[in-house]
Amino acid sequence: MMAPKVDRPPDGFDLEVETLIIGAGACGLIAALSATEAGQDVLVIEADAVPSGSTALSAGLIPAAGTKLQQAAGIDDSPARFAADIQAKAHGENEQALVDLLTQNAAPVIDFLMEVHGLVFSVVDDFDYPGHSRHRMHGLPTRSGAELINALRNAAELTGIDIVCNLRAETLFFSDDLVHGIAARRPDGRMETIGCKRLILACNGFGGNRALVAQHMPEIESGLWFGHDGNRGDAVIWADQIGAATQYLGAYQGHGNVAYPHGILITWATITEGGVQVNRMGKRFWNEAQGYSEAARAVLAQPGGVAFTIFDARIADIARQFEDFKRAEEQGAIKSAATPEGLADKLGLPADALTETLSNIPAGGTDEFGRCFGASSLSPSYCGVRVTGGLFHTQGGLRVDKTARVLTRSGALIQNLFAGGGAACGVSGSRDRGYLSGNGLLAAVVLGRIAGSCKRLLYP
Structure with missing residues (x-):
C-alpha cells in the first residue's frame, strides 16, 4: 500500500x-x-x-x-x-x-x-x-x-x-x-x-x-x-x-469493555446500571463510573491486560437493545449462573474472592473508590464477560x-x-x-x- x-x-x-x-x-x-x-x-x-x-x-x-x-x-x-x-x-x-x-x-x-x-x-x-x-x-x-x-x-x-x-x-x-x-x-x-x-x-x-x-x-x-x-x-x-x-493527536476513544477474545464491544450500560469490573483475582480495581474510555487504561493495567465485567439479568435485559450485546451472547461471550460461585467457575475466577467482592458493593452508598451506587444490588441470576481494553478511534x-x-x-x-x-x-x-x-x-x-x-x- x-x-x-x-x-x-x-x-x-x-x-x-x-x-x-x-x-x-x-x-x-x-x-x-x-x-x-x-x-x-x-x-x-x-x-x-x-x-x-x-x-x-x-x-x-x-x-x-x-x-x-x-x-x-x-x-x-x-x-x-x-x-x-x-x-x-x-x-x-x-x-x-x-x-x-x-x-x-x-x-x-x-x-x-x-x-x-x-x-x-x-x-x-x-x-x-x-x-x-x-x-x-x-x-x-x-x-x-x-x-x-x-x-x-x-x-x-x-x-x-x-x-x-x-x-x-x-x-x-x-x-x-x-x-x-x-x-x-x-x-x-x-x-x-x-x-x-x-x-x-x-x-x-x-x-x-x-x-x-x-x-x-x-x-x-x-x-x-x-x-x-x-x-x-x-x-x-x-x-x-x-x-x-x-491538534490533540494524543486524544482517543478507548474502551475497556471489549469482549475477549471475541472483539465485540459490550455496552457500558452493563456498568452504569450497577455492574462492576474485577480482575483475575476477583477483586475490583477502580471507579468504573468514570467511563468506558478511561476503562481502557484501567483494564490494560491489570494482570494479563484483562478484566471481567459482572452484572445481572436485569441489566442484561437493558443491554439487549444493542445488537453487539446480542451477538456477544450468541457467540458465548456472556456467561450466567444462579450464584456468584457458579459464575466464578464459568469465568475461571476465585469463587471466594468474587463472592466477597459482590457482597461488598454498597447499595445506595459510596465505595472505597468513590463510586456511588444506586439502591438496587446485583441479584440472581448473575452475568459476566471477560473483557480487555482497546482503541476504537482517534x-x-x-x-x-x-x-x-x-x-x-x-x-x-x-x-x-x-x-x-x-x-x-x-x-x-x-x-x-x-x-x-x-x-x-x-x-x-x-x-x-x-x-x-x-x-x-x-x-x-
Whole structure:
C-alpha cells in the first residue's frame, strides 16, 4: 500500500467534479446529502467494498440537545448544557468555539435526517451515559452503527448521489494554497485522477496506523485495535505535507469493555446500571463510573491486560437493545449462573474472592473508590464477560474553522479543503481525559453537514 503523498496537479484529470468527498462513513454521507441539497455536483469515493467506516462498528448513537424528539419526551436540554458537559469531561481543554459549533448544530442535523431523509431515531432513555446530564443519545431501532450507515447510504442512493467504492485516494494534488484534486488507486492497481473545486476529507483517523499510534499515544499502543482498519491516517499525513494545522493527536476513544477474545464491544450500560469490573483475582480495581474510555487504561493495567465485567439479568435485559450485546451472547461471550460461585467457575475466577467482592458493593452508598451506587444490588441470576481494553478511534486531527475549512499552521484558511469526523480534531481534550459518549459521531454528523452545506467557493 502506497503512503499518502502530495504532488502538483497534472495537466488534466480523468474526471472532474465540483465537490469530492473521501470516505463514505457517517461524515462523508451526510456531507454528500448536504452538498447535494446545496446544489453541488457531488462524488463520494470509498476505499472499502461497501460504505462502513468506524460508524458501522459503533452503536450509531448521536448526542444532540434540544431535538424535537427530546421535546416530545419532555426532556429539558439545551446546547449550552451539552457544551458544559463536554467541557467538564474534557477538563475544559477544548476550544469553546468548536464545542459551541457542534452542540448548537447537533439537534438540527438529527431533525434534518428524520424529516428530510426519513431516519427513524429515538432517544435512549433507559440508562445514563457517563458525563451526560440529560438523555440525549439518539439512535436507530437496532442501536447499531451498521443500521445508521445503511440508512444514510439508502438516502444517498435515493438522492442520486454517486458513491464509488474500492477506490482509495493516495495522492493529493495541491499547489498555490488550493486543492486541485486527487489520484486514487483501483483494485487492479490502475490510478485514476479526479479534479475538484473543493475536497471534503471524511477519511477518519489513524487508529489503524500502529506507527502513528505509537508516536502519539504510546499508553494505548498495546491495546486491542477494534476500530476500522481503513483508519490509516491519510488526512494527518497529508496535513503534515501541506502545512495544515493538527491538534490533540494524543486524544482517543478507548474502551475497556471489549469482549475477549471475541472483539465485540459490550455496552457500558452493563456498568452504569450497577455492574462492576474485577480482575483475575476477583477483586475490583477502580471507579468504573468514570467511563468506558478511561476503562481502557484501567483494564490494560491489570494482570494479563484483562478484566471481567459482572452484572445481572436485569441489566442484561437493558443491554439487549444493542445488537453487539446480542451477538456477544450468541457467540458465548456472556456467561450466567444462579450464584456468584457458579459464575466464578464459568469465568475461571476465585469463587471466594468474587463472592466477597459482590457482597461488598454498597447499595445506595459510596465505595472505597468513590463510586456511588444506586439502591438496587446485583441479584440472581448473575452475568459476566471477560473483557480487555482497546482503541476504537482517534480524536485528534486537522484543525477546522466554523465552516469546517482546514486551517494552516499560521491560522490561515485553505479555502477549498474541508475536514470532518475522524479526520478533524474532535472535542475530547488533549488526551484521553474521559471521552464523552458519542463525541465521535457528533463531530462526524455536524462537520459533515456544515462542510457539505457551505456554498461559498473561492476557487474558480
